[in-house]
Amino acid sequence: MDSILKTNRRGAWLALACLAAAAAPAAAESNPYYFGGSLGLSQVSNVYRQAFSSNSDTVASASLLGGFDQRLGRQRLYADASVQGNRYNDNKQLDNHAYSLKGGLDWSTIERLSGSFTFNSSEALADYNVGRGVDQVFKKNIERNDNAQALFRVGLVTRYSAEAIISYRKRDFSAPEYDQLDYHQTAGSLGLVYRPSQDLRLGVAYRQTDGVYPHYPLFFGGVQIASFQDDYKRKDIDLTTGWDASGASKLNARISYTKTEHTVITSSNYSGFTGLINWNWQPTGHWTFFTQLSRETGQEGLPGVTDQSRLTTALRLNGTYQLTGKVSLNAGLFYSRADRNSTAFQSRDFDRDFAYNLGANWAYSRTWSVSCLLNHLDRDSSIPQYAFDTGSFGCNVQAVFY
Template sequence: MTRNKTSRLARIGLGLSLGVAGTVVHADPNPYYLGGSLGVTRVSNVYRTSTDENSDTVTTASLLAGVDQQIGRQHLTADATLQQNRYATNDILNNNGYTLRSNLDWATAGRISGTLSASATRQLANYNAAGVSQPVFEKNIENDRRYQALIRIGLVTRWSAEASYTHNSQEFSLIEYSALNFSQNAGSLGLVYRPSDLLRLGLAFRHTEGEYPQYPLSIGGGVFSFYVDDTFKRNDVDFTGTWQPTGSSNVTTRLSWTNNRHDPAESLSYRGLTGSLGWNYSPGGRWTFSAQLTRDTGEQATLLGPSQNRVGNSVQLNTSYDLTSKIALTGSASARRGTYRSITDAPDAFDNDHSVSLGTRFAYSRSLSLSCQAYRTGRSSSVSYNNFNATGVGCTAQALVY
């Protein structure tokens, strides 16, 4: 689930700069880094409205810090970003945000290993989200949290056992977005079989419980009159696989039988197949390509922002090409079709979201870099006020100290 939403290009530029930072830190014998970045983005449609486009210029200043340290059998990575976003015209949207991430891969001298990870994000939410009754024009802050623990126990043969726990939560400051607030806890237990170093097969049972504490129920032709605490319980039987057909290609897959029940918002319930298929391809040292297909419910996978989909299908493509040792080109494209019950429309309402971006990255040195990116994003929907198109272009400069 994953959900970064501060003025889309400003966030993309920040992501590029973090990506550069992560690459540099991993290669440097010094495991620590400090730094800063400054980005400027021109956005054509800040509020993602279907009629009046509201253009603005967003300036994002960030402080960066991180660590990538091997400690015996344990491997610790962590990074923090503090950012300040300022709008030239819509200064009501000025905000401070952060991104915190940590990951610990641990292992014992025996056959037991695992991973502990945590992340927290505070940022300006994407506007015009599916499931929101009307457009809003106020500052809306989103807070996301994710915690995960995974333990693996290797057996005598090629079999191993895995157990995991995951917590996800999402909260918005505006009451108009309260229908999208949710929290959930999931536990999984399963077996993994590795017939060779190139193939991994898994079978697991996953149970999830969560709630939308302020879900709006509608009466009288679509006008809602009260909020309820909608709870859901989901059971999945997961068949997973990882296959490396060549040295430059990797395929991952998940096929799940899903039974997701909501009470009292039964329109969000779903029973059927969900899953994902991913392909990573890196034929040489210059370029990489990845593709991801996903079918899942809204609280499990939101590709282009918050949603309350009963079930949705999405595709995402990413590529990069190194022109030289210092200059790289990047590109991405994504699309999602979701079906959901909105506050004022029929249960078979739909949204078709799409996004395309092109970028370049120039690494002057291991400490100094510049990235620029242009994007176009939009939606066609059965709900007229959910339709929009927006474009943006911007650049981010970054400096790091080790």
């Protein structure tokens, strides 16, 4: 439920994201292809995330979506895509088109070679009031994210395998005021995995990341006088585990010793432990829970909270209750604290975010469904103009054909 953080970012099609994710597996069970569309309407408060005033609006959206999940012998090829058009009633300068594309290939040979390739690309209206000395803007600002990853696995003996991972990530914004948040990076890791049983996986790996912020600003007296390229290098020793405790409980975790060094933003240098824990739990056929805990640096944080923080700790809780065969209820909580070493203010500051969402889905038929979602986000900050609260409520109707 990444939409828990997107309160005023995508407004009307928050519920669509949840429905689209749910639709894809259903499509794969019977027909490898699916396509559909959606219409939505939502009310968004504090569109620009202003600290001392607010700006509410009504947003209408229309979306097209489609995808496939196809087995080709030992291989699996899949992709999902959606395109949205969003129209604001009052803030018409924010009218925008957004898209999301993701896919991948899982492959294996008769021998001991296997792996995967995954990619995703998205474009949408960016968050406002991001802090970090970035000027507040009141215009359309589009954020684009591109990610790709390739994994190669070689089975050494029955219980051991070697894994190599190569990845690339890029983010940029259309508004020049956000140039300092643009970045791109490449990463590679090499590790060994041991499986003492089908239910337990243990791994160790060395990982290195090289990246760059190409437009980091230099301030003097509160005024930007120049910009520099900030190169950073991160090195990790990763300890990982995956444990299927039972058919109803699955745990994945990573603990890393991390060292990050920047050439310009030296206040964001970090040396210490980072990590991530994911826990899926389904105690009954009606209840499903997901818990995620993260302690990470900057752009390696959880989706929706990536930034230039020196260290961010985040907790996400999501739950779904299958009320009937056609009606499900869902809720989520999110909390994060970002330790921001600000070169703009020459001091250490912080942001604390608390968010929640409540939603309901009604699958009228295999084709038609209705979804409603309520979101709210409160931010407390050591810098008053970065504190705000915002929220949205919206519903949409979706049709998916298989």
